Amino acid sequence: MQRFGSxxxxxxxxxxxxxxxCSSSTSLSPSTGSSPSASALATxxxxxxxxxxxxxTVAALPFVNQDGQTVTLDSFKGQTVVxxxxxxxxxEVCPLTAGNFGQIAEKVKMAGASSKITLLEVTVDxxxxxxxxxxxxxxxxxxxxxxxxxxxxxxxxxxxWKEMGVFYEKVGEDPGIHPIDWWTGKGLTYDVDHQDVVxxxxxxxxxxxxxQGNPNLQGGSVPPSLVHFLNANGQANLASPGAQSWTSxxxxxxxxxxxxxxIG
Numbered sequence: 001m002q003r004f005g006s007x008x009x010x011x012x013x014x015x016x017x018x019x020x021x022c023s024s025s026t027s028l029s030p031s032t033g034s035s036p037s038a039s040a041l042a043t044x045x046x047x048x049x050x051x052x053x054x055x056x057t058v059a060a061l062p063f064v065n066q067d068g069q070t071v072t073l074d075s076f077k078g079q080t081v082v083x084x085x086x087x088x089x090x091x092e093v094c095p096l097t098a099g100n101f102g103q104i105a106e107k108v109k110m111a112g113a114s115s116k117i118t119l120l121e122v123t124v125d126x127x128x129x130x131x132x133x134x135x136x137x138x139x140x141x142x143x144x145x146x147x148x149x150x151x152x153x154x155x156x157x158x159x160x161w162k163e164m165g166v167f168y169e170k171v172g173e174d175p176g177i178h179p180i181d182w183w184t185g186k187g188l189t190y191d192v193d194h195q196d197v198v199x200x201x202x203x204x205x206x207x208x209x210x211x212q213g214n215p216n217l218q219g220g221s222v223p224p225s226l227v228h229f230l231n232a233n234g235q236a237n238l239a240s241p242g243a244q245s246w247t248s249x250x251x252x253x254x255x256x257x258x259x260x261x262x263i264g
Contacts, residue, residue: 044257046250047198047211058163059205063122063152066134071150073160073205080117080259081201082251085166087125087192088137088149091179092234095226096215096241097121097196098141103220103248105147107264108255116203117255117263119147124168124194126157133183140225164207168194182229198246200254209254216245 043049059073073081082104086094101119108117123129134149141147151157161168171191173179179188200209214237222230222238230238252264 044253049209052207061156063150066138066149068131077205081120083120083199085124086121088129091231095222095229099217099222100215100248104251107252111263114146122150125192126151126154166195200258202258208258211246213244213246214241216241216247218247
C-alpha cells in the first residue's frame with residue numbers, strides 16, 4: 001500500500017492526519033460547516049470533536065444491512081453510532097479495522113451499553129458487497145447484533161461518503177499480485193482505494209468526533225477468520241501502523257465523551 005502525506009481536514013479546529021487506503025489514494029474531500037462541541041465533558045485527546053448536523057436528504061437515504069433489512073441513518077437516532085468505511089475484499093487495512101471494532105464491541109458490552117451503541121461499517125464497494133456477502137463477512141467475524149454492515153445503490157453510497165467527506169475510487173489490481181476472492185475463490189479484477197476514517201455520531205444524529213489513519217491494534221490480533229485476507233502490505237500495516245493511527249481506546253474515549261457513560 002502506498003503511504004500518503006498529510007492533509008488538512010476542515011472540521012472544527014482542524015485535523016492533520018496520514019491518509020491510508022486499500023491500495024492507493026489521492027486526497028480527502030472533507031465535510032464542512034461544523035462547529036466545536038459544547039459538551040461539558042472532557043474532550044478526547046485524539047481525533048477531532050465537533051458538532052455537525054447531517055444533510056436531511058442523506059440521513060434519509062435507504063441502505064440495506066447484512067440481514068437484508070432496509071435502514072437509514074435517521075433510523076438510528078437515539079443510538080450512538082461508530083461509523084467507518086470498508087470493503088469486504090480489502091487486504092491491507094479493513095481486517096485491522098475489524099480487529100479494533102471487535103475490541104470496541106467487547107468494551108461496549110462490558111459497559112452494558114450494547115443496546116445504546118451501534119458499530120457500523122458501510123461499504124465503498126457496493127458492486128461486490130452484496131447483502132449475502134456482508135452476511136458471510138459478519139458471520140466470519142462472529143459480529144454481535146449491534147455491529148452492522150451496510151451496502152446500497154452506488155448512488156446512495158456515493159452520496160453518504162461525499163457527505164462525510166470520505167474519498168474512495170475504483171482502481172485496477174496490481175498486475176504483479178493475484179489476489180483471490182475469499183468467498184468465490186475467483187481472482188479479483190479491481191480494488192477500491194479509500195480513506196480510513198472513524199466517526200462517532202451522537203444520539204441526535206449529529207457527527208460528534210472523527211479520527212483518520214491506520215488501525216493500531218496495540219498488540220491485539222486480527223480476527224482469525226480474516227488473517228488470511230492480509231497481503232504483504234496488510235501484514236506490514238499490522239506490524240507498524242505508523243504515527244498517525246487510531247486505537248480502540250481512542251474510540252471508546254470518544255464514546256465516553258459523546259454518551260456521558262464510561263466506555264472501556
